[in-house]
Amino acid sequence: MPRLYGLTREAGHDLLGYLLEFSHMSTFACDAGGMQNPPRAEDYLDANGRIALPDGVSLITFLNRSITYCGDAVAYRYLDYTHHAEGTGVELTWAEVGTKTRAIAARLQQVTSPGERVAVLAPQGLEYVVGFFAAIMAGNIALPLFAPELPGHAERLNAILQDAQPTVFLTTAAASEAVQACVRMIPHARRPRVIAIDEIPDSVAATFAPVALATDDIAYLQYTSGSTRTPMGVEITHRAAGTNLLQMILSIRLDNTDIHGVSWLPLYHDMGLMMIGFPALYGGHLTFMSPMAFVRRPQRWIHALSAGSRRGRVVSPAPNFAFELVAQRGLPAEGENIDLSNVILINGSEPVKIDSINQFTKAFEAYGLPKTAIKPSYGMAEATLFVSTIDPSAEATAVYLDREHLGAGHAVRVTPDDPNAVAYVSCGRVARCQWAVIVDPQTRAELPDGEIGEIWLHGDNIGRGYWARTEETRETFGNTLQSRLPVGSHAEGAPIDGRWMRTGDLGVYLDGELYITGRIKDLIIIDGRNHYPQDIEATAAAASPAVRSGYIAAFSVPANEIPGTTRHDRAESLVIIAERAPGAGRVDPEPVVQAIRAAVSRRHGLPVADIRLVTAGTVPRTTSGKLARRACRALYLSGQLGTRN
Template identity: 40%
Template structure:
């Protein structure tokens, strides 16, 4: 099957995306599967899951194109027997083949998957309770590994109010023959009905369900495919959590298109990052992967048992959290001698409200790292210098999407080099937040004010990301969260900038385990810094670390921290995707 031709049918002569009204992700998946089947590709290997639960070397669990389709249809058929079209289906499981079958099976059944996680994930019980209460799923899909914890999680709910729980790996293949194409007459075209409900991590607010339609996701899949200029044959290697937008949309993309997908659990990567490195290097095809910034640093610190050949890695997407100069350069220093092409690194920007991707490098100059004057940044403008605050560029807006930087007060488009709020516009934007009309209007229904560029949409479907950014020489740089800005004595300070300084002030500090935020004072905001102690450090070194942090932050940022606390490993609040949750950390600090 010619994937390029199959995808090209959805673009018009001007490069705009035009989707048939009856198209859904399940329909697209089935069309492409039948094309593969007709071409004799049903026995082609497509999925490999690495299970490290009983072996240090891992057990490879493989599926062909036909086997994947059969398992998806078995799930879909069982759902059609137990739930109604349009119902929400929660997925509570660890990374596994069953997770993919559950996700796609829900769509094949004409229902809406809600990707979540294994209830045994530490520290996230409140988040999971809030999400389940908001989503109100009629069925919960899990697997044998997570079934006991899932049933225990719902045990306190009266039986009549409890969603039905199904263990996907207990469903026989024979069910697949009972699957039927979803019927019904929806109020909207199928392409504009919900495809999935993606919950925010809760790091910046109470978890909100982002309603992604089939149009949203398919549009972004097409945008990603064209902007990254995917080379075939492709092999995607990942450990990203499947409840996270970057993990599940990536999984959906490669499985719908019938590409090779090789994955494992996040825990197995964190315990031994070399597993991921080995999978990148071994096997055939053009290798793509997607990771957050901290994985670059973790991998660079690995004492590899042998030299690998990374020459087949042509796409390494870095996103989900701010990308740092140190992590990028350390990773390249370690692995360029093993054949890794520097241009393979693509620091990118996206968010669930845009399905996944907004921008990624589309020039040969990548990754682009630029240093900016700190004083100028505090004044919301860019001034490039030889030595200053390093920011990693996240490329250009993907094709068939618009992006502008605006003044959040006047909504006026700002010129290059000015810092403002990033807005985006395109068919990949979510339909809104479940049950939150005011937040939906505030985020997704914005109209651009005075404009500097030609051809920008004049409707009220601009999405306000809440992220501060600037465009310099055609490159997008993210400078912080609009609502996370620390303003002391009228000066802007980005928490990521301060956290970077703290991270490098003392070896006592655990890498990427710092939270900087401001609390109200009598006259000005006060800076609070929380830092976790590194795993091999003794508490006796905490006082010296606090003094080193205080001196480094004062010198670099011109602001005296009001309070600095060294905490034990994993004591700073994190989101369900593992990122530092500043808002939650601040709330806990104020209540302590």
């Protein structure tokens, strides 16, 4: 389940030419283009301030409204670094978005029937944006995926295509060869038609026949990242997507037209995909680039943020690792004129670390970055995306909890210097018209604040279920609370007989704010005690500079299944897989292993049955960048992760 508590982990030239070009382009705020009636979040609230989408409202309703009222204002701008290090800005106005989307939708109407799946297998770019909207506009179900040449994900792509069985692949002329190769792997009777988005002339738009879309129809399938199981397609309805966009806008206070977005997140990922939805809802503007452009030169993100900050408020999401990477490799050159005074940064998709936030804030405070800029947040694909964030005026904060009590399910505060202290960052308050309760997964009863349990969600933003997975849908989306707290219930206002979605995440409420403590399926249970893998991984990272922080996986296996062992018992035993840090390829592993063993024994009271030091890129990750601990465990048990230490 991709979750916002944060992305793919996938240094240089400045962007002076881009900044100069950006500074002279037309104002992108929609009202600057002569809009008479700008879209507003308030248009979709009832008299009590609740989000209430009228029947018949769809994602295309939002899109068409922006197209109608924003006209020649810039909608989407893609920074292409394929041929130029400084980036080439290519853009579409709202009017052009309308024409191109209708043209592609008209072509789809010629070869599909309503409800068929249309997969977008295109590189990051403007074609992806219009292709996604066109699939929905045509009455199909969009399937946002990645181009087949994305390395390391062929098995995942094949599984998704087999599950969703799309009838059309939307791609680009440049990527069509790779897509055609993918098509040839599919049995002939089910082979999709391949359509190159950029080869459809705008004139085809004249043949488009508008489709009536119901608010509760499926708009698209968002496939989970597969951190704990096979990816499954979450059925995201127009109501769920529209509600969640409004929830984000209201929670982060983005409800005016001087807000625009900057993103480098892949558009097939839920965070990246929702960023293209923001402008459609309120007539805004998005500047985006490819993930690889960011990873190769992290300064590109900073320069794009600075350019936007000079024009107004700019919002940009990123996973926690990005803040660490930019603080290390993305600092501006001396004398560069960088302005981050109007920036809002959503930190999510993986566990948020207070040290990462502090490091980034300190590195960029000289460039006007407010201490309130970074917003730790929580979310997941099954909730469309967004669940909670801290208040607009709040700074990111952490609490320190006692490790021993955590293992027993209790959140007990200690001082930061306590030897058993574990830091957890607040993910703030749950969005309007959404409910999150902490539940005992065995009794299904709501737990009081301070007690750790599974997070259950309810709201119109929750997905309808998993595509073609009846049993999994029932288990995840069809749950009923057995009891609520008589006082202080976080389910207050939700229907008594409402259905709740089990997240599989562990969390706790403290002072009304939500903290994420881990994943149920990742818990390490040894001798009856619970241990959080990320806590053990942090200890291992701190034990030696020869291991790569953030690229360590801790998990348990039965003792008799450890490769090369002579033990015959099935007692759960701890295993740690750690990637070597840059420059540590020739370091003697024995002192590193001993340092990790000693640190884990001292801090957690655990013996480590096996430690493997592996090369960079060995520890598997999901498409959203989270550690795939179960996949790592499978590789380990199959003997594919080096020799025992």
